[in-house]
Amino acid sequence: MTIPSASELVFVATQAALQAGELLKRGYGTAFQIESKPGKQNLVTEYDKASEKSIIGAILSHFPHHGFLAEESGATHNSSSPVLWVIDPLDGTVNFAHGVPMFSISIAAAVKEEIVNYSSRKKGKEPISMASVFRSQKTPRFKTM
16 A cells, blocks of 8 residues: 555545534534533534534545544554554534533544644645554544654
């Protein structure tokens, strides 16, 4: 499998986030279903689930063999892929659920266990990774460098 460039990964992540963002904008401030997950103030709404489904679908349409670790569904798809997408489809669910307009969508791509950081890109060079993913019982942990 060919590993996409960082710019391809960022483009697809951006498009997926914009698509899911439209969904969240439509749902914000409306009546919707809220459930509790284990943990303090750990809510999940129907929009968390819909956003995650939208993001994964958008990414899979470009990269059908990549793996995913998403907040609501856990690890899915190709766990042997060198590319793992880490997704929080509604980062700030408590705010969203209570009508506080401070929430976001978080999407990261890890290539061979290193998070791609596009913001530190230098002209003419591929982005520099600023974080490493460490596997612990098949769940990545992130360490800022």
